[in-house]
Amino acid sequence: MLVANGGRKTKQRSGRPGGRPGGRPQGRPRKATARDWIGGARLRTLTLGVVPVLLGTAVAYLDGGWDLGIALLALAVAVFLQVGVNYSNDYSDGVRGTDEFRVGPARLTGAGIAKPRTVLTVALTFFGLAAVAGIVIVVLTGTWWLLAVGAAAIVAAWFYTGGKKPYGYNALGEVFVFVFFGLVAVLGTEFVQIGRVSLNGLVAALMAGFFSCAVLMVNNIRDIDEDTRAGKRTLAVVLGQGAARTLYVVFLLLPYVALIWFVLLYFRTGYTYFTLLMALPAAIIGATSTKPRELITALQLSSFSALAFGIVLAVALAIQP
Secondary structure (H helix, E strand, O other): OEEEEOOEEEEOOOOOOOOOOOOOOOOOOOOOOHHHHHHHOOHHHHHHHHHHHHHHHHHHHHOOOOOHHHHHHHHHHHHHHHHHHHHHHHHHHHHHOHHHHOOOOOOOOOOOOOOHHHHHHHHHHHHHHHHHHHHHHHHHHOOOOHHHHHHHHHHHHHOOOOOOOOHHHEOOHHHHHHHHHHHHHHHHHHHHHHOOOOHHHHHHHHHHHHHHHHHHHHHHHHOHHHHHHHOOEOHHHHHOHHHHHHHHHHHHHHHHHHHHHHHHHOOOHHHHHHHHHHHHHHHHHHHHOOOHHHHHHHHHHHHHHHHHHHHHHHHHHHOOO
16 A cells, blocks of 8 residues: 655555565574564563552552552563563564664564564563553452453553554654553552542553653654654654654643642652752753754653653652651
8 A cells, every 4th residue: 555655645554464574684584582572572671560559559659558469460461461561562563564764673573574474473472561561450359340441451452553553653642651651550559458439540541641751752753754754744754853853841830730739748759859959950851852863862761761750750659757
């Protein structure tokens, strides 16, 4: 199928298994190593799964109690789902040819160093592990309706870049991460531990959602030119460089605005503002740099800022007098 792209016509791949991955080097490609597979998991993004569980557990403790076993299972769901999303994106972008224009580290599928079906199998395996952990939570808590929420999360994770009309190609990626790695993850973690959600939980969910949006946005800012050439319309592509960078800074700093809620109500939570020592440099780099390597640094700092924010705030809430 041909699609218009800036006055030119480019070929859009179907995304079906067996399609030719973009960016395949000439000649016989090398085989993926353990390091390549670990890189494909994109460990720096795992904070998107860890932070919501930290915050959800902290507010559960604050609002009536907590359960370590359930919290660990919730963490497993979030982390396995995030890894599954990363491998799924690798697969879907690779077979579509989106990674043909990629200038960053080679992807497993796009670089041709792993078979597309193998990458797909790994992605589905992690989705399956997330589902198993979720089912255990449902059995232990008796909240059977959460099965529908879990199924929706897995479906949304797949169709981010998978399927015929992936919503991640239509400027809706930030909506997905805000809903599922913010609202659903935090409030779900709180609910399965104490059987209800609270206003504290909602504020914490907004914080986690904004951090997730910031990490995704700065990642997509780095790839604006390549995604434009490939016909991938992320929110960064739709907004353009200036507006996307401004929105990234807003996403990154909004959790610190929401933090005022906890600072006014709970002792020691103000120490969380020290994590601005990482967030502010990330915001400056993300707002001004045009070099991909520096934008990767902004991505890493954004991710570490979110993790540090979640840890410090969770500890502060846990040691309330």
